[in-house]
Amino acid sequence: MNSIVSASGIETRPGEAEEVVRLKDVRRKFGVTAALDGVSLSVKKGEILGIIGRSGAGKSTLIRCLNGLERADSGEIVIEGRNIAGLAEQELQPLRRRIGMIFQHFNLLSAKTVEENVALPLKIEGVAKAERLKRAQELLELVGLSDKARAYPSSLSGGQKQRVGIARALAARPALLLSDEATSALDPETTRSILALLKDINRKLGLTILLITHEMEVVRSIADRVAVIDAGRIVEEGQVWSIFGDPQAAITKSLLGGIRPQLPAHIAARLSQKGGTEAILSVDLSGPEAQGALFADLSAALPHSFRLVHGGIDHIQNQPVARFFIAVPARNPALAEKVEQFLKARSARVEVLGYDTDHD
Structure with a gap:
């Protein structure tokens, strides 16, 4: 060279x-x-x-x-x-x-x-x-x-x-x-x-x-x-x-x-690795995907499959950065898997944090 x-x-x-x-x-x-x-x-x-x-x-x-x-x-x-x-x-x-x-x-x-x-x-x-x-x-x-x-x-x-x-x-x-x-x-x-x-x-x-x-x-x-x-x-x-x-x-x-959305402490405290009525998922997106109609599309594709627990969108260097926490019914493992696959197919990073043992 x-x-x-x-x-x-x-x-x-x-x-x-x-x-x-x-x-x-x-x-x-x-x-x-x-x-x-x-x-x-x-x-x-x-x-x-x-x-x-x-x-x-x-x-x-x-x-x-x-x-x-x-x-x-x-x-x-x-x-x-x-x-x-x-x-x-x-x-x-x-x-x-x-x-x-x-x-x-x-x-x-x-x-x-x-x-x-x-x-x-x-x-x-x-x-x-x-x-x-x-x-x-x-x-x-x-x-x-x-x-x-x-x-x-x-x-x-x-x-x-x-x-x-x-x-x-x-x-x-x-x-x-x-x-x-x-x-x-x-x-x-x-x-x-x-x-x-x-x-x-x-x-x-x-x-x-x-x-x-x-x-x-x-x-x-x-x-x-x-x-x-x-x-x-x-x-x-x-x-x-x-x-x-x-x-x-x-x-x-x-x-x-301290600056990214975190799962509320009272929910995090009652999570277990099995059992519970809902699986709690963290969903991270950045770039154009963070501003898309992700959850609207998810609701249309899989009705009644989740509820939004917490989260938000920030902008860093003019790029949208989002983090959300959603709850998915745990009684139907196949549904939870479909939700996870749907989100990952749209470039979301998804992690199952645990199962809520106290939600009705």
């Missing part, structure tokens, strides 16, 4: 040039514990990728390996076409300037003004004062804080502090923005405003963003794709609407529990 040599002298394979980040079989152990256990993924230019997992899943180690603060034991970590694994600290410095970072607790310097905090990365680089202050003013306008340039962090709200953090992360015109639980310390309303800002920056600047989070709602709001990490491994990856509509891994289903 022919390679391409860019103006910077970096050699890449065809199709690789659009990748800002590429990880291949990255491993990192602490003692006998594998924090990263063969992680492979990529992030394309202008994309927002959400990496989600529980505490201890490996998210923090992954982000520290990406910015060179942690060294992988093995594997490739390629940033803008260059494998950073094994680079000396001096070689990492210019690469780090291509990576912006925003943090959960803002990490602003209390003794410096907002303007000085934003300009700090440029000061460290040796950029002239007039030029770095001009850049700071541009970025404060971008994040909606041009009137706070001379204020100190102590006078700002949490959301304003995070906006300053975002402006500072953009100061050196990075190719990649890393967000490490950047909204976890914020209230829901402020979180929505920060996510809207990140999406706006992504759209205006074409900036590639990698979000590390444990909040599915964050991923749902702005990410293009999501990767689910568990015990140091990527267990599921894909477009957000697809993963939300049809999660495969148990951890993904658990993380989605």
